[in-house]
Structure formats: structure tokens, C-alpha cells
Amino acid sequence: MSHTETQQSAGRAKGRAYAIAASIASFLVIVVTTYLGLLAVTFFIGRVVPIDPVLAIVGDRAPAHVMDRVREEMGLNLPYYQQFFLYVKGVLSGDFGTSVLTTNPVMTDIRRVFPATMELATVGTLIGVAFGIPLGVLAAVKRGSWADQIVRVIGLFGYSIPIFWLGLLALLVFYARLGWTAGPGRIDVVFEYTFTPITGFYLLDAVLNRDWAAFRDIFAHIILPATLLGYFSLAYISRMTRSFMLNELHQEYIVAARAKGLSERRIIWGHALRNAGVPLITVIALSYAGLLEGSVLTESVFAWPGLGLYITNSLQNADMNAVLGGTIVIGSVFIAINLLSDVLYRMLDPRTRAR
């Protein structure tokens, strides 16, 4: 190796390091500005909502001097910019404030409600993927056939039926009439004394506790709302799978594979779906992130103590600390899931991996 070559490669390495540092820096700048923007918009929307937050704490019947005192305690008599400054300062030191409704620190509340939503969203997405992808593939392979039409109708239904109505109907049929599943809530009251949550993900907790009776009960509770959510993500996933698959099935390598004499099954599942799977990851990640926001109506019908209900309830009471905390958590989850799907994308797509 000559002298100049070493210099060149050292220079290249340096340049690459700069590039990486620059991309990390620009990423950080984007994240920070996104967060600040998110905070500012939510904060000021919250302050112009024509609801008096003090009312939520002390109620309609409180005497005037109590209301004034609470308003002062909450700093609501300060100018908006000062309130915002104080809030951001708190967040930077890890203090998201206290929810006026539950009087707990917001993060304590969210630690309690978020696992409920996340567990439901995870099971829902699993169901959506398990059924959505095969249906999408089927529709693509049998394009224009009755199977394709049926899949399309299923998807259309999932998109257009109000989840509130479908949820109640599902409860009526599977819980009230047939008795196949358990009713609303996460767990039966009989377990209220024996079951201790560890992680907040009840299915996992039941396994950790080796409490199979509880596991069964929790599963019976989650299956209905999760299937419902799964149906909605299925509608989206199957449609996207179909279009990605159609795109792949027209590629030349498929023709080459057929010419090689590969079985149709291997061509579809081994080749086409594998390539269609890469963009599908983004689709699944986004639909998962969407479910993580908490489906307010599903949570309401199934009395599911999750994030969606928490934030809605907070919003209606102008409990802005809780709303802001929830927004930050959801924002972070969105960013994290997007990053994760980016990384997965790179790992699975050889073209991005090599470089």
C-alpha cells in the first residue's frame, strides 16, 4: 500500500465520520424541533380551548376563593409565554407535571394506561398481519376473481363500519349471546385479589406469574377488542399487500422463476412476497403506531383503561399536562417505530444493506 493511498483512505474515513456526525446532528435537530413544535402547538391549543381547567379540579360548586387559590397554584394567572416556558423547563428536567384529574404525576398515569393500549394494539396488529397478508396475497394472485372481490369487500367493510357499532355488536353476539368471549374490561373481578401486574402487559404478567387461569381469562378479555382492531388494520394491510404483490408479480424475475420451473407456491411466498414484504413493513409499522394512539371508541365500548380514553377524558376537562404528556409519548412512539422500520427496511432490502 502506497503512502498516498493510505492518506486517501484516511481522508475518506474522516469524510465518512463527518457525514455520519452530520446526519446524526441533523436527525437530532429534526427531532428537537419536532418536539418543540409539537409541544408549542398542543400547549397553545390547550390554552385557547374555552374550558376553565380549574373547574375540572374543584367542581362547579366550589366557592370563589377556592377557585382563585387553585388557579394561582396552577400558575394559570401567569401570561401564556411564561406558562409555556415553565412547562418546557419542567419537561427538560423530566417533570411532566401533575394531571389535575387524577392528581397523579402524568408519567405515573401514562405508565399505567399505556401498557393496556400497547398490549391491545400488539395483539390487534398480530391478528391484522396474520390474516391481512395472506388475504392480500390471495387477492393479488387471483386478481379479478371472486376471491379478490370478497377480500375487497372485507377491506371496505373494515374501513367504513363505525367501530363503535361493530364493537357493541361483537359484544352482543360473542359475549352476551354465545358466551364465547369474556366481557368488557381487562380481567375478571375474581382475579382482582390474586393477580398482581408486573409489567402492565397482563398476558405477559400471567405467564411470568405462571397463573394460567388468569392467562385464560385475560386472553378471553382481549381477544374481542383485539380482533376488532385487528380487523381494521387487516383492511389496510390486505389492500397494501395486494398492490405490492401485483407490482412484484409483473417483474421479470418472476417470469425467470417460472421459466426455471419453480412451483407457483415458492414463486408467490418465497420470491414475490419476500420482495413485497419490505415496503409492507412500513405499512405495518404505521398501522401499529396508529393503534398505539389508543382507539378511543374501542376503549370506551370495552371499558379498556387505555391511553385513548385517558387523553380524551383529559382533553374534555382541559387537563393540559395530561394531554401534553400523552402527546409527547405518542410522538416518541411514532418516531421510535419509524426509526425501527427504517432499520428493518435496511436489513431486509439487500440494495440498502450493501451500501
Added chain:
Amino acid sequence: MFMGKMNARTLLASAALAMIAYAGSPALAATPADTLVQAWAIDDTITLDPAESFELSPAEFLGNAYDMLVRLDIDDTTKVKGGVAESWTVSDDGLTYTFKLKPGLKFASGNPITAEDVAWSFERAVKLDKSPAFILTQFGLTKDNVTEKAKAADADTFVFTVDKSYAPSFVLNCLTATVGAVVDKKLVLEHVAPVTPSDDYKYDNDFGNGWMKTGYAGSGPFKIRDWRANEVLVMERNDNYYGEKPALARVIYRHVKESATQRLMLEAGDIDVARNLEPGDLEAVSKNADLTTTSAPKGTVYYISLNQKNPNLAKPEVREAFKYMVDYDAIGSTLIKGIGEIRQTYQAKGVLGALEASPYKFDIAKAKELLEKAGLKDGFSVTFDVRNSQPVSGIAEAFQQTAGQAGVKIEIIPGDGKQVLTKYRARNHDMYIGQWGMDYWDPNSNAETFTSNPNNADDGTTKTLAWRNAWDIPGLTEQTKAALLERDNAKRAEMYQKLQQEALDSSPFVMLFQQTEVAGVRGNVKNYKLGPNFDSNFLAPVTKE
């Protein structure tokens, strides 16, 4: 062959199906025999501290888990009976109340209940000065004098000194409120948190307020074991309770908001009692042979109010005309069927001095005649702020329609509950529809808010409902005050009836109905009774078969 074609995917699918079937197989829904499970929207509970709590669902929890000096007599709700107090006397000048405690009482913790605990409960409520504190401070208690005015004379004698010679019924009625709950001083003192004193709050500790948010230090038939906001509240039998012990080992409240969901759970047997049934679901429940319903009128009245800042609504004839524009019968038989009873006076049925009168009928001709007298022959337009929840939005729409017949064009402005309330409290409305729940079980509570308005200025300090509607009534305000000091119960009742009559004739309040609380109950639950207010929804007598 069919089996041969069975591949991995089919296997997986059938496994999933089998799992679903397995999960749901027996699920013979029934709650444990010693446990009462209730579904109820309990999201209004923000604290379990009796010195701070002032909402509906916690009133029921506290009413069952704490005891007060005196309690409302469920059999005759114009009277009180002893709680931890065995007897009491009132001095001749009407200023000093001396309570003798029942002997040998214990808190759930095992600590003895002494007059010192009672005095300290008063002290912390007054010094913390949270929403319900005024129920005690209206007797002249202040942060500086409370230790003198509410005092333990000896271990079982508690002396309460008031600043005026009030009607004894007023004083005793107020002491039944949850703010008067006796808390376990010794236990709470173990949990006080230090506080930096400030101008607003001069004390160096929080009197256990932080711990009491979720903690429990009472002596009622049940003790509160666990509360998770918007999720569940669990009460257990208190074995140290002095009275008859509850048959139930525990009561569990599950937070369920939807009426339809509650009904399904009740039908399936996953809950024993459903508390938020709407008329449609209630009807289905009442037709089910396995279920029963129970109901009780509650101290909450619904009304439409007319802001007197609006020159049209301020005319006496217009106020009267509006009372003829309500189709009382139709509303009673549909929109509030089972959940309320038409009532045109502002005092709740069952309270001392409640006036039974309903002179107004739906009469458009009469309303038109009155409008013409007011010089509004061609009607007028007015806005109406309405919460977007039932039954008020339905009633508002019905009223919009019937008022239209008389030529009054009403524009409904729908809004979220707290939003509409914020506007109402700032007196920026024309018309408002809402409810008012009694602060404590005494006629003064509603009389003070509907027929007194000490200062009608925009910055008035006592913002009663009369103030919110800018109804300036110095005469009625005086009469309301006087009724407080009338020590003859019969005369006192008469004074309140007179106030209600005046309000009926000339107030800007179109009274609509008194709320009825209803519950759907499984057939095997016995003795489940709702009381006249939430802190007297007593659960101790309930049994299950």
C-alpha cells in the same frame, strides 16, 4: 384425500380457532357469592379525602366507608339520627352543640374513636379549605378559631360552637355531609407530608391530604382497600365496625361508562348492579326476568335558566311565558322516563319544606298572550347553550320546537360539558340548561343558590345560580337568610315553601325535573336500596343469594 391437502397454514388457522373456542368455553359468568360487583362511571372521583371530595361517586364510597357525628335518617329524610354520636344537646342561646359519642367505638385500624378525632377532622377540613369546607365554615369557623369552636371537652364529648343561633336542623343536616366524616387522627398523622408555608397556606404540613387522596382512615361498615382512577374501586367489610356488620365481604366498583356495555355485563352476570342505564337499556332490563330495577329520587334538579342581562328575557311576562312553553308531559313520558320525575319547584322531594306544586302546563296560547303583553307579539330570537349529552340535549331540542310554536326562535349552541359551564359561569349565555345537585341535605342549600344573590355586580363574590343569571333579588336574599335562623322547624319549613312559591311565580328558572337514580340489579341481590343522596346509598344491608 382431504387430510393430505392439509398444510401448515390450515393447521395454524384451525389452531387459532381452537384457541378462541378454548378461551371462551365455560365462562359461566357469575360474581363471587360474597362480593357485590357494580358497574358505574366513577371518573368523577378525584380524591378520597373527605375534607376535599365533593363529587357524586366518591360521596357513595365515603358514605359507606366513613361515619359522621350524625347521619341522615333514611326512613324520614327531614330528620337525622346518630352516627358516632349517641346523643346531642343544643344550648338555649342556640350557639353551643354538645355531642356525646357512643362508647367503645373503633376505627377500622383498631384505634379508638375519640372526641379528639372528631375535633381534628373539623380542624383539618377547615384549615385545608378545599371545595366542601364552606359547609363547616358557614357556621363561623375560621382557620384561626377552629380549634376553639370545634373542641373535645373530654374523650367522648365534642363541643361545637356556631356564630349565630341557626336553626338546629340546618346545623345537624350539614354535619351529615361527607366533609364532616370522622377521620382516624393517629393513623393520618403517620402519613402527613411537610409543606413550605406560604401566604395562602400557613401550615407546615398537609394534614395527610396527599396520603388521603387514595388512603383510608375511617370507621364505616366498609373500608376502602384500593382505588385506581377510572378503573376500579374496592371496598372490604370493616370487622371493627360497631353496628351491624355487612353480609358482603367486599364491594367492587368497575368503571364502565357505556350504558349498553353495562347492560350486556348485567345480563351476562359479570356484574351484579348497573348504575348508568339509559332509558332504552333500562326498559330492556326491567323486562328481563332475571333482573330487577330499583330507583330513588335524588337531590338533583334540572332547569332551564334565562339570563336577565338579555332585555327580552328580563321581562316578567317572558319569564312566565317560558314556563308555559315546556311540554312537561311529553318530556316526562319519553326523554326522562325512569330517570327523572317532572318537578316545578326547586327543592328536591323529601327535603324539609319542599313545596309540592306544579301549576304550569304546556299552553302555547297562554304563552303567546304573555309575550304579547310583554310587547313581543312577533316573538324574538335567543341563543341556548346546551351540553351535548343526554337528557339535556334532547330536552333542549324539544323546547326549541315548542317555543318555536309561540314565535320564539331558539338557536341551540351545543358544546362540551365543561365548555358550556365555563360560559355559563361567566354570565355570557342567553339561555342555559343544566342541573344542580344539593351541596348538603338541607333546604338552605338550594334556597341559597336559587333565591339569593347578595351582590349582583359582575365581580360579586357569592356566585349563586341567581347571580349567574343576573337575577337581582335583595328581598328574597333577605328571606333566605332569615329562614336559616328560624329555630322552629315548622315555621322554617313554611319560610322555604314561600321562597319556592315566589320562585315558581317570577324566577328566571324554568324548573324541569328531579333526577331519579336508577340501577339494574341481578335477581339474587337482595336489599339493594338507593338513598336520597349519594352518601346515603348504603350497602351494609345488601345480601346475595
